[in-house]
């Protein structure tokens with residue numbers, strides 16, 4: 001005979017059993033609290049059993065898309081119902097200055113590449129609000145693992161224009177890696193900015209490990225988080241899946257910031273995914289998620305600040321998807337008008353410029369004026385020009401530097417032998433073979449360490 | 453409509469399944485995947501007594517017992533361990549001496565599919581010994597991030613055959629982390645352990661010896677032990693080495709190789725080969741499981757059974773063969789091998805992986821460069837054939853004792 005009263009009791013007993021098992025398996029297993037569904041649930045799941053044959057394709061009820069959080073409109077005015085985040089004048093102006101600096105610096109370095117004076121560059125045009133709004137919401141000692149289009153956030157935490165230029169020119173003063181990597185691959189231990197690498201998305205599971213180290217460090221637990229930036233294209237890599245899966249099952253204070261700028265080189269995001277962007281994936285991993293208007297610096301700032309608070313308070317992963325548009329070419333190796341109309345780009349620049357939007361907000365508060373704008377632009381141009389001119393004059397690191405830091409500890413025999421081999425060759429050809437002779441002149445010491 | 457009885461029925465039906473699962477978990481029976489070789493158990497290379505074990509060449513105690521080094525062995529104890537127990541012992545020492553150390557991977561929390569992490573979760577807690585989701589690229593990436601913070605990450609990849617999803621993280625990230633930041637950041641505190649080599653029935657994906665693929669990844673060290681004593685000392689060195697290390701454990705040795713293992717904390721230095729047998733006529737270099745196959749081939753050479761004696765000329769039976777366990781594949785101990793070949797003039801390299809692009813090719817090229825005038829015969833490689841490890845043909849694929857014997861005879865009579 002069917003006795004309804006017993007069903008909840010039985011499934012309850014099972015639930016506690018299942019939760020014990022899952023507790024024993026997880027790092028910090030949470031005990032699932034089963035609502036007492038009329039039809040019960042499966043033993044290895046907390047999903048209620050339903051009698052309806054229903055497929056679904058949206059994380060929002062009613063098959064709706066995930067909304068985009070916005071605070072100010074194109075005129076810099078708060079939109080209906082929006083709460084402007086608390087922000088003092090000094091911070092607002094610091095953010096604005098960096099938003100103005102970023103395209104000035106980018107344009108200069110872009111042109112230097114066009115003239116063949118540096119080998120490569122990557123700009124952030126159009127993403128100033130997403131990058132600087134998020135960077136400003138972090139603590140200066142949160143550990144950041146970036147992709148490559150986030151130099152604004154690094155400048156915000158104190159990387160200098162000289163640091164930028166020395167890395168791009170690969171001078172002996174390059175603090176990121178002594179001229180070992182391509183331009184725009186910045187890093188700074190002091191500024192808690194893990195050195196950028198080209199392989200996409202590899203930093204995402206690494207961030208989960210960094211988050212775990214923070215969690216296990218009594219001096220940093222509850223104080224810092226790991227922050228990882230990546231594009232919507234990179235999010236198609238397996239490492240994205242791995243990173244989200246790790247940071248959610250092994251709960252860590254890891255903050256995932258996706259920059260959805262509509263393109264991965266020439267591939268529009270419509271060819272990158274069929275679902276509701278990157279944000280829709282967060283809930284699939286059990287991760288708190290928000291989508292934000294990436295051209296609204298106040299919305300980005302507020303969202304990332306709150307995301308960071310949750311991340312640290314709960315010790316759990318949080319995902320923020322910032323929606324922007326890549327106004328510039330992918331890099332100096334790309335001409336984006338080969339795959340998108342120039343007019344589309346011009347329209348986007350004109351209709352929704354993140355810097356203008358924020359300036360209008362500042363002006364409406366009486367925090368900024370035309371005169372201050374003119375003076376700022378001039379000062380920043382001068383600073384950028386002076387910095388690149390300083391770096392361009394500096395020699396590359398000593399050639400011998402090439403052999404350092406392959407391994408920690410003692411240099412293995414093969415490298416010692418190869419260093420000697422190159423030394424012999426430089427002695428033999430360094431002052432006569434023109435290509436080597438002129439190249440040696442560019443390095444600090446002109447290869448003297450090899451000639452002795 | 454479903455019958456209202458259904459939920460209760462389902463609930464009841466699943467209970468025995470759950471109980472069964474937990475029974476299997478608590479079982480201490482090792483799974484068969486590791487295979488077993490009885491011949492290894494009787495090897496003279498294993499150290500059956502405390503005294504022999506304590507005198508292991510190159511062993512370095514981490515905590516001195518006595519200020520007088522000649523009395524350093526007093527008070528040292530050993531315990532009979534197989535290789536998985538020795539590895540577990542090393543992990544336990546690493547975890548107890550370094551609070552930042554963590555052990556993680558697929559199924560490590562219940563003890564690991566090869567029992568290498570048995571009881572560690574209970575001893576050190578789930579925060580330090582824990583399961584990850586099933587993602588090798590994730591495991592490697594997570595370990596790199598943790599290590600980049602200066603903490604000790606000991607990751608396990610369940611089989612070396614499944615390290616390839618992590619290839620990118622290892623080769624492009626772990627190996628280059630230090631170089632690309634010119635020392636500002638590094639992943640040196642990462643060690644990746646993985647069971648490797650053949651077990652007799654592992655087919656394509658439970659047999660591989662992928663060390664050759666990693667040999668060119670500058671920035672990584674590669675270590676392969678041959679026995680419990682070696683495994684413990686080399687693993688502790690790997691964990692403490694300032695570089696990311698891939699530590700490949702020949703899985704057939706987990707239970708087959710048993711010896712007395714010092715219970716204290718000790719290290720065996722990386723980058724140093726171990727000369728197991730002195731000789732002056734031929735040098736044989738190998739690592740991992742084939743070391744024992746080489747030992748058996750040496751017995752065949754000295755005393756060939758009637759059935760094959762016509763292929764072993766009496767003149768070579770008394771040949772004095774030097775047997776070298778390379779132990780560290782990268783950076784390999786060129787000095788020891790060159791010194792040996794300079795004396796013997798002949799070299800055979802034995803490994804399970806295929807020949808093309810294998811470690812043997814690298815050693816052969818270096819030796820012909822450094823010992824050209826001393827070589828009396830071509831360098832001979834005894835390796836797996838250039839194909840996936842074939843399930844039912846393993847006997848004819850692996851470098852077994854007869855193939856090694858034949859190579860030694862050919863080289864000695866060249």
Ligand SMILES: Cc1ncc(C[n+]2csc(CCOP(=O)(O)OP(=O)(O)O)c2C)c(N)n1
Nearest residue numbers: 149198199200231232233234261263264265
């Ligand atoms: C693993 C890997 N595959 C391919 C590339 C080449 N690549 C460099 S950037 C890029 C597009 C990245 O797009 P997205 O992640 O959307 O970032 P965005 O450039 O738009 O900021 C590609 C394919 C790479 N660097 N790494």
